[in-house]
Amino acid sequence: MSQSPEPSAGSPGVSGGARQLLGMKGAAGTSNIWKIRLQLMKPVTWIPLIWGVICGAAASGNFHWTLPEVGASVACMLMSGPLLAGYTQTINDYYDREIDAINEPYRPIPSGAIPLGQVRLQIVVLLLAGLAVAWGLDVWAGHSTPVLLLLALGGSFVSYIYSAPPLKLKQNGWLGNYALGASYIALPWWAGQALFGQLTWTTALLTLAYSLAGLGIAVVNDFKSVEGDRALGLQSLPVVFGVQRASWISAGMIDLFQLAMVAVLIAIGQHFAAVLLVLLIIPQITFQDIWLLRDPVAFDVKYQASAQPFLVLGMLVTALAIGHSDLTPIAALTAPLP
Numbered sequence: 001m002s003q004s005p006e007p008s009a010g011s012p013g014v015s016g017g018a019r020q021l022l023g024m025k026g027a028a029g030t031s032n033i034w035k036i037r038l039q040l041m042k043p044v045t046w047i048p049l050i051w052g053v054i055c056g057a058a059a060s061g062n063f064h065w066t067l068p069e070v071g072a073s074v075a076c077m078l079m080s081g082p083l084l085a086g087y088t089q090t091i092n093d094y095y096d097r098e099i100d101a102i103n104e105p106y107r108p109i110p111s112g113a114i115p116l117g118q119v120r121l122q123i124v125v126l127l128l129a130g131l132a133v134a135w136g137l138d139v140w141a142g143h144s145t146p147v148l149l150l151l152a153l154g155g156s157f158v159s160y161i162y163s164a165p166p167l168k169l170k171q172n173g174w175l176g177n178y179a180l181g182a183s184y185i186a187l188p189w190w191a192g193q194a195l196f197g198q199l200t201w202t203t204a205l206l207t208l209a210y211s212l213a214g215l216g217i218a219v220v221n222d223f224k225s226v227e228g229d230r231a232l233g234l235q236s237l238p239v240v241f242g243v244q245r246a247s248w249i250s251a252g253m254i255d256l257f258q259l260a261m262v263a264v265l266i267a268i269g270q271h272f273a274a275v276l277l278v279l280l281i282i283p284q285i286t287f288q289d290i291w292l293l294r295d296p297v298a299f300d301v302k303y304q305a306s307a308q309p310f311l312v313l314g315m316l317v318t319a320l321a322i323g324h325s326d327l328t329p330i331a332a333l334t335a336p337l338p
């Protein structure tokens with residue numbers, strides 16, 4: 001059960017062993033089954049989910065730094081990141097094993113590092129654990145409708161149809177990437193907001209619009225696998241539009257829908273947050289100019305590493321502003337009367 005290392009490097013400055021544990025490109029080989037399991041769960045992809053929960057808690061306008069609430073938020077992050085994102089990534093690698101044999105043959109499944117039965121067991125355990133934690137959080141929050149459990153069920157269903165046939169949403173560049181963007185931005189936000197406050201239709205729709213910027217980010221993930229995607233008939237945006245035009249679509253979506261949030265912040269009277277968000281969009285446009293639009297195949301990882309922190313900070317700024325605005329029931333109730 002040996003696993004061959006990936007020949008090409010991922011992001012600089014991270015050792016092969018660390019990449020292996022984080023599930024990043026450029027991982028070193030290992031025969032330790034627990035390290036391989038962790039690699040399948042791709043810890044590096046948990047971060048946006050965990051961050052989304054923080055944004056949701058901020059947008060609830062009702063998070064307090066008390067031990068029970070910090071504990072509940074950590075449990076919600078555990079559910080969203082290690083358990084459900086871990087489940088998502090494992091199921092994705094399971095159903096992608098043929099395409100990965102072309103694009104990334106060093107991954108645990110195509111390299112034969114872990115038997116398929118063990119992968120199936122991992123999928124079931126992670127899913128059940130994620131659903132159990134979601135249900136426990138509903139009990140803790142005293143929800144009459146088990147919102148967290150419903151979100152977790154919805155998210156795991158989307159994960160399944162994203163990767164598994166017959167739907168395999170990832171085959172369609174628009175649908176698949178929107179499912180990915182919405183699941184990474186809107187779903188954990190909704191979970192955090194529902195856990196501490198109340199999820200409203202307005203914030204639900206706003207986060208779905210924000211997720212269109214997530215679609216743009218998801219496209220960046222497709223540049224590395226154009227060859228294999230084309231060979232297997234996957235309609236990713238770089239395959240359909242070509243690498244250069246897809247990079248413009250990606251950058252356009254990322255910028256346009258963040259700017260749409262700036263407009264929303266202005267409309268709800270959160271002017272300081274609107275200015276901050278603009279200041280956070282500017283470096284992203286700069287990195288698009290020097291990395292993404294120049295050579296997205298060579299610089300995809302560099303672009304993500306440089307621009308992503310600004311995008312996620314912008315999400316937090318937006319969430320905090322929403323949490324302090326009339327869009328949030330609690331903030332609206334406690335706002336001074338005119």
Ligand SMILES: C/C(=C\COP(=O)(O)OP(=O)(O)O)CCC[C@H](C)CCC[C@H](C)CCCC(C)C
Nearest residue numbers: 080084085092151152155159162179183187188
């Ligand atoms: C598997 C995912 C991306 C990888 O896609 P792809 O195969 O194109 O790329 P690689 O070649 O790099 O493997 C992510 C898919 C996300 C999915 C649609 C939904 C995720 C759901 C959440 C984890 C559920 C969270 C629910 C919670 C917050 C209530």
